[in-house]
Amino acid sequence: MKPLKTYILEDQIGHILRRVSQRHSGIFTSQMPSDLTPTRFAAMAKLLECGPLSQNELGRLSAMDIATIKGVVDRLRVRKMVDSKKDPTDARRQLIKLTAKGERVIRAAIPDALEVTKQTVDPLTKAESKQLLKLLSKLQ
Amino acid sequence: MKPLKTYILEDQIGHILRRVSQRHSGIFTSQMPSDLTPTRFAAMAKLLECGPLSQNELGRLSAMDIATIKGVVDRLRVRKMVDSKKDPTDARRQLIKLTAKGERVIRAAIPDALEVTKQTVDPLTKAESKQLLKLLSKLQ
DNA sequence: CTGTTCTCGTTTGTATACTAACTATATATT
DNA sequence: AATATATAGTTAGTATACAAACGAGAACAG
Numbered sequence: 001m002k003p004l005k006t007y008i009l010e011d012q013i014g015h016i017l018r019r020v021s022q023r024h025s026g027i028f029t030s031q032m033p034s035d036l037t038p039t040r041f042a043a044m045a046k047l048l049e050c051g052p053l054s055q056n057e058l059g060r061l062s063a064m065d066i067a068t069i070k071g072v073v074d075r076l077r078v079r080k081m082v083d084s085k086k087d088p089t090d091a092r093r094q095l096i097k098l099t100a101k102g103e104r105v106i107r108a109a110i111p112d113a114l115e116v117t118k119q120t121v122d123p124l125t126k127a128e129s130k131q132l133l134k135l136l137s138k139l140q
Numbered sequence: 141m142k143p144l145k146t147y148i149l150e151d152q153i154g155h156i157l158r159r160v161s162q163r164h165s166g167i168f169t170s171q172m173p174s175d176l177t178p179t180r181f182a183a184m185a186k187l188l189e190c191g192p193l194s195q196n197e198l199g200r201l202s203a204m205d206i207a208t209i210k211g212v213v214d215r216l217r218v219r220k221m222v223d224s225k226k227d228p229t230d231a232r233r234q235l236i237k238l239t240a241k242g243e244r245v246i247r248a249a250i251p252d253a254l255e256v257t258k259q260t261v262d263p264l265t266k267a268e269s270k271q272l273l274k275l276l277s278k279l280q
Numbered sequence: 281c282t283g284t285t286c287t288c289g290t291t292t293g294t295a296t297a298c299t300a301a302c303t304a305t306a307t308a309t310t
Numbered sequence: 311a312a313t314a315t316a317t318a319g320t321t322a323g324t325a326t327a328c329a330a331a332c333g334a335g336a337a338c339a340g
Contacts, residue, residue, distance in 0.1 A: 007254065013261055013276075014168065014256065014260065016273065016277060019203050025154075037326080040325095049147075049149070054288075055288075055289065056289080063162065065328055066290090068325095070291095071326075071327090072326080075324090090335080090336075091288095092336075093287095094289075113152070114147065120279065124275060124278060128278075132153075133156065135264060135268055135271065139160045139261070139263055194319095196318060205296095205297060205298055205299090206298095207298065207321085215294090215295080230306075231304080231306085231318095232319070233318060233319085
């Protein structure tokens with residue numbers, strides 16, 4: 001006899017991922033300056049790490065679609081966190097780089113971001129947290 | 141001497157969660173009919189499980205903000221997957237219920253959704269997958 | 281040199297996701 | 311009954327997220 005296929009939303013990895021992401025983003029919003037969203041922060045952190053990048057490279061490195069990264073960069077530009085100039089070697093490219101203000105802001109925000117990570121995994125022991133990262137990494 | 145606080149985006153739980161969610165949603169999109177998004181599916185699955193619900197209840201049960209669930213319900217209504225009527229006992233409420241079409245669609249989609257879950261955790265062993273769900277559940 | 285193909289970025293459209301301000305209705309308190 | 315408070319839903323605004331179609335430039339084939 002075949003077992004019934006019942007569908008329990010709460011048991012599905014997709015649903016749980018969504019809820020955990022919601023919680024994380026709530027923690028992020030409450031801890032960080034209001035004009036730093038998770039994606040803006042990610043883009044700026046990558047620029048700090050790598051120096052000036054094309055939009056495409058920045059998108060790839062921070063795991064954002066090109067249409068998404070464009071919006072993120074536009075909004076960062078409005079806030080004078082980044083600026084851009086034509087790549088002299090390739091007229092299609094825009095090189096995006098942190099402004100002085102942007103670099104100051106992202107450096108100041110990094111300790112807070114580490115605190116966000118800490119609070120997010122706070123319900124777990126250190127070993128559990130390490131295990132979780134290991135398992136999630138296999139799913140990327 | 142204080143250690144340097146280096147920030148590795150790829151090690152942060154928020155970033156990893158975002159990437160895993162992206163992968164899951166890609167699998168969902170490729171496996172499911174194009175007019176069933178993850179949230180639409182979740183809302184309909186809850187309606188199938190619980191019967192008619194107010195927008196508020198539906199939002200709570202499927203982990204969506206009231207402003208979000210409104211958009212989801214509106215789009216489901218346009219597609220004739222749900223309809224709604226005034227709650228006779230409370231004039232503020234709209235009772236949302238699956239249409240016959242909606243019920244047919246969601247029932248047919250459930251096996252596919254279980255397959256999406258399966259594919260999502262495919263890189264993990266059964267034990268790992270169970271462990272992952274356990275750890276994630278602690279973070280909800 | 282000339283197409284062909286690829287890549288970079290833009291734009292449009294749709295769909296979450298949440299905040300804040302608002303209206304309307306219900307419920308509780310005095 | 312009058313007032314205060316709480317709840318249900320709507321609306322507007324901002325920010326991801328991605329698909330699809332497009333133009334401009336680069337790279338490469340012949």
